[in-house]
Amino acid sequence: MANEQLLEQEQTTLxxxxxxxxxxxxxxxxxxxxxxxxxxATVNFAMEQASVAYDPAKVGTEAIEQKIRALGYDTVKxxxxxxxxxxxxxxxxxxxxxxxxxxxxxxxATVNFAxxxxxxxxIAGQVSPAEMMKKVEKLGYKAAPKQELQExxxxxxxxxxxxxxxxxxxxxxxxxxxxxxVSHFSFTSFIWLPEIxxxxxxxxxxxxxxxxxxxxxxxxxxxxxxxxxSANMDVLVALGTSAAYFYSxxxxxxxxxxxxxxxxxxxxxxxxxxxTLILLGKLFEMLAxxxxxxxxxxxxxxxxxxxxxxxxxxxxSIPVEDVLTGEILIVKPGEKVPVDGVVVxxxxxxxxxxxxxxxxxxGKQAGDAVIGATINKNGMLKIQATKVGRETALAQIIKxxxxxxxxxxxxxxxxxxxxxxxxxxxxxxxxxxxxxxYFIVEPGDFASGLxxxxxxxxxxxxxxxxxxxxxxxxxxxxxxxxxxxxxxxxEHLEATHxxxxxxxxxxxxxxxxxxxxxxxxxxxxxxxxxFLRGIGAAERSSEHPLAEAIxxxxxxxxxxxxxxxxFEAIPGYGIRAVVEGRxxxxxxxxLMVQYGVxxxxxxxxxxxxxxxxxxxxxxxxxxxxxxxxxVADTIKETSKEAVSRLKALGIEVIMITGDNERTAKxxxxxxxxxxVLAEVLPEGKAAEVKKLQEAxxxxxxxxxxxxxxxxxxxADIGMAVxxxxxxxxxxxxxxxxxxxxxxxxxxxxxxRRTMANIKQNLFWALAYNVIGIPVAAAGFLAPWLAGAAxxxxxxxxxxxxxxxxxxxx
Numbered sequence: 120m121a122n123e124q125l126l127e128q129e130q131t132t133l134x135x136x137x138x139x140x141x142x143x144x145x146x147x148x149x150x151x152x153x154x155x156x157x158x159x160a161t162v163n164f165a166m167e168q169a170s171v172a173y174d175p176a177k178v179g180t181e182a183i184e185q186k187i188r189a190l191g192y193d194t195v196k197x198x199x200x201x202x203x204x205x206x207x208x209x210x211x212x213x214x215x216x217x218x219x220x221x222x223x224x225x226x227x228a229t230v231n232f233a234x235x236x237x238x239x240x241x242i243a244g245q246v247s248p249a250e251m252m253k254k255v256e257k258l259g260y261k262a263a264p265k266q267e268l269q270e271x272x273x274x275x276x277x278x279x280x281x282x283x284x285x286x287x288x289x290x291x292x293x294x295x296x297x298x299x300x301v302s303h304f305s306f307t308s309f310i311w312l313p314e315i316x317x318x319x320x321x322x323x324x325x326x327x328x329x330x331x332x333x334x335x336x337x338x339x340x341x342x343x344x345x346x347x348x349s350a351n352m353d354v355l356v357a358l359g360t361s362a363a364y365f366y367s368x369x370x371x372x373x374x375x376x377x378x379x380x381x382x383x384x385x386x387x388x389x390x391x392x393x394x395t396l397i398l399l400g401k402l403f404e405m406l407a408x409x410x411x412x413x414x415x416x417x418x419x420x421x422x423x424x425x426x427x428x429x430x431x432x433x434x435x436s437i438p439v440e441d442v443l444t445g446e447i448l449i450v451k452p453g454e455k456v457p458v459d460g461v462v463v464x465x466x467x468x469x470x471x472x473x474x475x476x477x478x479x480x481x482g483k484q485a486g487d488a489v490i491g492a493t494i495n496k497n498g499m500l501k502i503q504a505t506k507v508g509r510e511t512a513l514a515q516i517i518k519x520x521x522x523x524x525x526x527x528x529x530x531x532x533x534x535x536x537x538x539x540x541x542x543x544x545x546x547x548x549x550x551x552x553x554x555x556x557y558f559i560v561e562p563g564d565f566a567s568g569l570x571x572x573x574x575x576x577x578x579x580x581x582x583x584x585x586x587x588x589x590x591x592x593x594x595x596x597x598x599x600x601x602x603x604x605x606x607x608x609x610e611h612l613e614a615t616h617x618x619x620x621x622x623x624x625x626x627x628x629x630x631x632x633x634x635x636x637x638x639x640x641x642x643x644x645x646x647x648x649x650f651l652r653g654i655g656a657a658e659r660s661s662e663h664p665l666a667e668a669i670x671x672x673x674x675x676x677x678x679x680x681x682x683x684x685x686f687e688a689i690p691g692y693g694i695r696a697v698v699e700g701r702x703x704x705x706x707x708x709x710l711m712v713q714y715g716v717x718x719x720x721x722x723x724x725x726x727x728x729x730x731x732x733x734x735x736x737x738x739x740x741x742x743x744x745x746x747x748x749x750v751a752d753t754i755k756e757t758s759k760e761a762v763s764r765l766k767a768l769g770i771e772v773i774m775i776t777g778d779n780e781r782t783a784k785x786x787x788x789x790x791x792x793x794x795v796l797a798e799v800l801p802e803g804k805a806a807e808v809k810k811l812q813e814a815x816x817x818x819x820x821x822x823x824x825x826x827x828x829x830x831x832x833x834a835d836i837g838m839a840v841x842x843x844x845x846x847x848x849x850x851x852x853x854x855x856x857x858x859x860x861x862x863x864x865x866x867x868x869x870x871r872r873t874m875a876n877i878k879q880n881l882f883w884a885l886a887y888n889v890i891g892i893p894v895a896a897a898g899f900l901a902p903w904l905a906g907a908a909x910x911x912x913x914x915x916x917x918x919x920x921x922x923x924x925x926x927x928x
Contacts, residue, residue: 141585400910
């Protein structure tokens with residue numbers, strides 16, 4: 120039943136605008152999680168997005184968006200303009216409009232019959248332009264993207280431009296106020312001050328637009344937060360600046376009663392300079408946050424922009440998004456392969472280093488698979504598209520990285536809890552500070568008490584706390600992706616640093632997984648050609664890598680193989696087959712014992728082959744021992760270095776294999792692995808991982824085959840070698856794209872660096888407040904200095920996180 124519910128779940132990612140601090144993210148998250156039908160919602164303050172898992176039968180994306188708006192925020196939509204052809208009347212336009220509006224993820228579609236265009240507003244995480252165009256084509260019309268009206272980056276760029284304008288206006292208006300304030304200090308008495316700068320009405324005229332026009336969004340944000348029963352950074356800023364502004368306004372009005380304006384101590388500069396400094400800090404923060412998603416931009420930059428496709432017998436260049444599954448594409452030398460596909464014609468070599476890290480180009484010919492974004496080196500290829508759009512390998516990688524960057528690490532829950540209760544506590548501290556100064560320290564001095572309370576309010580903004588974890592996760596997972604390591608979520612990036620035992624599958628992980636036939640020992644009286652003929656035919660039906668090596672080796676000797684009449688694979692033992700009326704058994708000692716075959720005479724030779732690191736297999740025909748074949752799998756060049764690096768990190772390395780113990784130990788010795796779990800059946804791998812966990816180990820399992828999937832899922836962290844199968848990659852928490860064991864210590868080192876970075880960020884974010892609040896309450900911080908320190912705390916946290924982007928392993 121639980122599985123059925125899980126299958127019914129849908130996932131959406133929404134861009135959110137209007138968040139000012141971590142408290143906003145916490146509030147949206149709580150609000151969304153309370154919605155009936157929403158099973159899990161996580162809001163990432165740094166990425167300004169919400170990831171929501173929901174049951175479409177109970178709640179739709181519209182209701183989710185309405186909830187976000189009700190909480191006082193908004194969602195950012197993508198916009199696309201499509202050029203439509205084939206419409207004959209207004210009814211066609213209405214039909215297309217209706218069809219587009221029914222698509223999941225499309226929030227609004229309008230079709231203009233006269234202009235032959237469709238304006239579509241949509242949620243990028245749920246629907247792609249290619250899917251919209253396919254929908255139009257299904258309805259019997261043609262659609263092509265006219266132009267992207269708003270790309271993901273445009274929204275951030277517009278926000279940065281708006282922030283720069285606001286900052287400039289605020290700085291120009293605040294500067295005379297700052298000048299007037301600085302001239303009050305005894306050590307700056309030599310600075311000339313224009314008389315008008317001291318006029319309370321002139322100061323009011325400068326401060327008012329800063330307070331209510333430039334600072335409007337603080338009031339709007341504070342109102343929305345308070346209306347929903349919570350408090351955020353906007354509440355603190357609005358309280359602090361309003362207190363300074365309205366107290367100064369009161370004194371200004373009072374000055375009409377005959378006081379000279381030189382005698383009036385005003386605080387207009389406190390509110391204006393504070394708003395200016397907060398805007399400056401937010402601008403730096405925006406610019407830095409933009410840099411933390413560089414990895415996604417880099418990956419997206421790898422994609423080909425256009426594809427040369429054959430349609431109706433004509434070659435035509437089209438945007439890569441328009442390529443359809445099954446179409447034939449031409450890839451010329453030096454060009455990027457546009458989408459995932461299969462070579463149907465031509466011979467070339469392809470540079471796959473962006474995906475595998477392998478510097479040598481890989482030879483390709485008819486029947487071979489090619490991956491989108493790899494580079495065709497020397498020959499022209501014709502390929503048939505098998506995966507397009509969001510299904511391509513690169514698109515899946517980008518999706519994994521985006522999801523990892525948008526997910527929460529468990530350590531962030533600490534920051535979320537603190538952020539949620541922080542603002543009310545700070546308001547309480549500010550109130551106590553004011554009362555202590557007004558009634559005890561400087562009795563009756565309202566201005567002095569107010570100044571100290573404002574400083575407390577401003578220095579305590581929890582922005583840095585909210586940015587501490589997500590910016591590090593974004594930068595860390597992004598840098599890992601550049602190194603060919605894909606963490607599927609923040610929780611896996613965090614958990615990897617705790618690993619103290621690594622279980623390595625042998626075939627395809629420690630070794631290259633491409634064994635070769637090395638020895639043929641036919642029994643006395645058995646013709647070698649007949650022996651190989653029987654074994655080759657029997658093994659041809661097996662999918663095991665060792666069977667493929669045997670068959671390939673026999674074919675190379677020019678021996679023709681007959682058809683198999685019956686075949687049975689016996690997992691962990693070998694195979695049984697009927698070839699030309701005779702029963703063949705090929706496999707382990709256990710298989711011979713099970714079927715009553717006497718192979719005692721062959722065992723010493725078998726032990727000798729296994730001591731040399733070869734896998735030997737016994738064969739019998741019609742119950743009689745017939746001979747032995749041996750295959751050897753070569754070790755990956757980097758395996759020994761990787762094992763040594765893992766040991767240096769203090770991690771126990773264990774090799775697991777279905778091979779016999781002698782062969783396994785010979786291979787383990789070559790790479791420096793001390794502990795071997797041999798003769799483990801596929802279903803036993805997960806059980807062995809569980810034993811290690813029960814012994815108190817935090818275990819990572821590394822494998823590449825279908826039979827590794829249960830063990831990968833059982834381990835604390837499952838690592839799939841990316842050159843392996845899709846099933847293994849699906850079951851794993853971390854994908855090692857490069858198939859190189861050095862990626863394992865790299866992944867652990869990256870996790871450790873990221874966690875250290877998060878802890879540094881949390882320490883500094885809390886230290887700013889723990890030190891800053893008492894200092895401000897004690898009267899040692901002017902409000903404008905508190906504002907500068909608060910802005911600096913957010914910027915420093917983001918800049919510290921960005922150091923992860925330059926990590927070299």
